[in-house]
Amino acid sequence: MTNQYMPIYSTEVAQHTLSEGKIPESSSCPSSVLNLIKDRLMLDGNEKQNLATFCTTWSEPEVDELMKLGSVKNLIDKELYPETAKIEVCCTKMLAGLWHAPDVNNSIGTSCVGSSEAAMLGGLALKRNWQQKRKAKGLDTSKPNLVTGPVQICWKKFCTYFEIEHREVPIREGALCAHPDDMVNYIDENTIGVVPTFGTTFTLVYEDVLGLSNALDKLQKERGLDIPIHVDAASGSFIAPFVEEQSHIVWDFRLPRVKSINSSGHKYGLAPLGLGWVVWREKQDLPDDLVFYVNYLGGNMATFALNFSRPGGSVIAQYYQLLRLGKEGYSEIQQTCVDTGKFLAHKLADFPEFEMLYSSEGGLPGVVFTLKDDVKGFTLYDLQNQVKQRGWQTAAYPLPSNRQNTIIMRVLIRYGVSTTLMNLLAQDIRNIVDQLKANATTHESVLC
Numbered sequence: 062m063t064n065q066y067m068p069i070y071s072t073e074v075a076q077h078t079l080s081e082g083k084i085p086e087s088s089s090c091p092s093s094v095l096n097l098i099k100d101r102l103m104l105d106g107n108e109k110q111n112l113a114t115f116c117t118t119w120s121e122p123e124v125d126e127l128m129k130l131g132s133v134k135n136l137i138d139k140e141l142y143p144e145t146a147k148i149e150v151c152c153t154k155m156l157a158g159l160w161h162a163p164d165v166n167n168s169i170g171t172s173c174v175g176s177s178e179a180a181m182l183g184g185l186a187l188k189r190n191w192q193q194k195r196k197a198k199g200l201d202t203s204k205p206n207l208v209t210g211p212v213q214i215c216w217k218k219f220c221t222y223f224e225i226e227h228r229e230v231p232i233r234e235g236a237l238c239a240h241p242d243d244m245v246n247y248i249d250e251n252t253i254g255v256v257p258t259f260g261t262t263f264t265l266v267y268e269d270v271l272g273l274s275n276a277l278d279k280l281q282k283e284r285g286l287d288i289p290i291h292v293d294a295a296s297g298s299f300i301a302p303f304v305e306e307q308s309h310i311v312w313d314f315r316l317p318r319v320k321s322i323n324s325s326g327h328k329y330g331l332a333p334l335g336l337g338w339v340v341w342r343e344k345q346d347l348p349d350d351l352v353f354y355v356n357y358l359g360g361n362m363a364t365f366a367l368n369f370s371r372p373g374g375s376v377i378a379q380y381y382q383l384l385r386l387g388k389e390g391y392s393e394i395q396q397t398c399v400d401t402g403k404f405l406a407h408k409l410a411d412f413p414e415f416e417m418l419y420s421s422e423g424g425l426p427g428v429v430f431t432l433k434d435d436v437k438g439f440t441l442y443d444l445q446n447q448v449k450q451r452g453w454q455t456a457a458y459p460l461p462s463n464r465q466n467t468i469i470m471r472v473l474i475r476y477g478v479s480t481t482l483m484n485l486l487a488q489d490i491r492n493i494v495d496q497l498k499a500n501a502t503t504h505e506s507v508l509c
Contacts (some may be wrong), residue, residue: 067090069090069092069093069096070093070096072089072090072093073089074089074090074093074094074097075093075097079097079098079101106452106454107452109477109478109482110452110453110454110482111454112453112454112455112456112472112473112474112478112486113454113455113456113471113473114454114473114475115295115296115325115328115329115425115473115475116325116327116328116334116475117327117328117330117331117332117333117334117475117476118475118477119475119476119477120331120333120378121385123381123385124333124378124381124382127374127377127378127381128333128374128375128377128378129374130374130377131145131372131373131374131375131376131377131378132372132374133372134372134373134374134377135370135371135372135373136149136172136370136371136372136373136376137355137364137369137370137371138370142373145373145376145377148373148376148377148380149171149172149373149376151380152172152338152376152379152380152383153168153169153170153171153172153338153340154166154168155383156170156298156324156338156340157170157314157340159298159302160294160298160302160313160314160322160340161313161314161315162314162340162342162343163314163342163343164343167343167344168314168340168341168342168343168344169340169341169343169344169346169347170338170339170340170341171338171339171365171366172326172336172337172338172366172375172376172379173323173336173337173338173339173366173367173368174335174336174337174368174371175325175327175335175336175337176215176293176295176323176324176325176328176337176338177213177215177218177337178337178366178367178368179323179324179325179337179338179339180213180215180216180219180256180291180293180295180323180337180339181215181218181219181222181223181367182323182339182351182365182366182367183291183321183322183323183339183341184207184216184219184223184225184253184254184256184291185223185351186291186320186321186341186346186347186348186351187207187253187254187289187291187320187321188205188223188225188253189348189350189351190253190289190346190348191205191252191253191254192205193348200250204226204251205224205225205226205251205252205253206225206226206227206228206249206251206252206253207219207220207225207226207227207228207252207253207254207255207256208228208230208244208247208248208252208254208255208256209227209228209229209230209239209244209255209256209257209258210229210230210232210238210239210244210256210257210258210261210268211229211230211232211238211239211258211261211262211263211461211462212229212256212258212262212293213258213262213293213295216256216293225253226251228247228252229461229462230243230244230246230247231243231461231462231463232460232461232462232463232464233463234463234464236464237261237263237264237266237418237419237429237460238258238261238264238266238267238268238269239257239268240269241257241268241269241272241273241275241276242276244257244273244276245273245276245277245279245280248280248286248288249286250286252286252288254288254289254290254291254320255273255277255288255289255290255291256290256291256292256293257269257270257273257290257292257293258293258294258295259292259293259294259296259297259298259301259312260294260295260296260297260298260300260424260425261424263458263460263461263469263471264418264419264424264429264460264469264471265419265421265424265425265426265427265429265471265473266419266423266424266425267297267301267310267312267423267424270290270292270311270312270313270316270319271310271311271312271316273290274290274316274318274319277290277318278318288318289318289319289320290316290318290319290320291319291320291321291322291323292312292313292319292321292322292323293323294312294313294322294323294324295323295324295325295328295337296325296328296329296425297312297424297425298313298322298324298329298330299324299328299329299330299331299391299395300329300395300398300399300424300425300426302391303388303391303392303394303395303396304392304395304396304399305392305396306399306422306423307423314342319342320341320342320346321339321340321341321342321346321347322339322340323337323338323339324337324338324339324340325337325338326338326375326379327375328475329395329398329425329475329476330379330382331382331386331391331394331476332375332378332379332382333374333375333378334375335371335375336375336376336378336379347365351365352364352365353365394476395426398426398474398475398476398478399421399422399426399474400421401421401426401474401478401479401480401483402420402421402426402427402428402474403420403421403422404480404483404484405421405428405472405474405483405486405487406419406420406421406428407420408483408484408487409428409430409487409490412490412491412494413433414432414433414436414494414498415430415431415432415433416430416431416432416433417429417430418430418431418469421474425473426473426474426475427471427472427473427474428471428472429469429470429471429472430469430470431467431468431469431470432468437501438497438498438500438501438502439494439497439498439500439501440457440468441457441468441469441470442457442468443497444457444470444490444493444494444497445457445470447493447496447497448486448489448490448493451489451493453486453489455470455471455472456470456471457469457470457471458471472486
């Protein structure tokens with residue numbers, strides 16, 4: 062029988078383990094290779110049960126179609142794909158408007174490979190602007206520093222890669238994020254900027270951007286230091302504008318001191334994986350020498366990203382979501398996520414072993430809790446391992462500096478995570494906690 066008609070799992074390639082460290086010498090049946098790879102991927106976790114990630118794990122078939130269409134469109138090649146380039150600009154203007162830029166036509170932004178690249182671009186602009194101001198005054202530029210609260214790892218990478226002192230402000234006892242007054246205490250003339258996180262990775266709460274801006278205004282009056290703000294709004298930028306109870310929070314370009322914002326399209330922006338955004342308040346906030354021009358792709362094109370060639374699918378998909386959902390659709394989705402988080406928080410609050418630290422109110426959708434001091438015999442790490450046996454992926458870890466002795470568990474709610482699923486999770490947690498407590502009691506009895 063020829064390979065063309067051979068049953069998929071009877072072909073030669075199927076009779077051997079797939080190569081992992083060496084390119085095969087010969088070609089193989091495409092359907093066999095496809096199914097063998099799909100078999101491997103079956104061993105991955107179930108993304109619906111991944112409650113440790115902020116990233117979008119569900120999409121409409123129209124999004125999948127646009128992703129396929131955009132897979133061959135090189136986003137950097139604006140000469141060959143002018144409409145894709147226009148779509149990217151449309152998205153940045155839409156986001157600038159959503160975040161209250163004074164003039165969307167005078168704002169500037171770009172798509173990135175995730176919010177980490179977007180954050181680094183925002184940070185680089187801060188550093189370069191600081192350097193230029195210092196050089197103009199004949200001052201030293203060799204010791205830049207960046208002040209943040211507890212941040213996502215990308216900021217630690219940024220400071221290491223680009224040789225900037227990272228001043229990470231500890232949180233106060235009983236607090237879930239850094240306080241503006243504490244941030245100001247870490248500032249000096251070498252501070253390139255301050256980065257509050259609008260939706261912290263650790264506890265899901267929003268750092269007080271308005272309070273920080275006011276504190277920096279006071280600092281400028283007292284010491285003459287004019288310190289800009291870059292807001293890391295990887296998640297909160299697509300939550301607060303659409304959730305009614307959060308619409309009063311002032312965190313964005315309504316504050317003149319906020320010069321740039323990074324966001325993650327592939328999180329609560331509901332775009333597929335691999336998309337971030339950075340938007341500057343005004344074009345003058347992006348230094349000219351960070352913009353490069355490429356003339357070997359058929360035209361003279363500006364680029365100010367750390368990456369170069371990449372497919373345009375995720376940008377096109379983001380444009381689809383903005384058009385398809387509109388403000389009404391995003392509001393429905395994000396409010397549902399917040400309400401689902403409150404549902405889970407209410408369930409877990411009834412468990413006598415848990416102390417709720419965050420209950421999906423005033424921040425990102427989700428819950429954060431810890432064990433009460435009198436609970437003995439098991440830890441949240443034990444609970445994390447046990448719920449994983451049921452397919453649930455949760456995150457257990459210590460709080461940041463000053464509260465590192467407090468171990469917490471975080472459960473995130475995203476689009477597609479329903480109250481039915483969260484009810485099942487709560488039931489599993491209750492059963493597992495009871496089992497862990499029983500095992501601990503049995504162990505103590507044996508020791509006695």
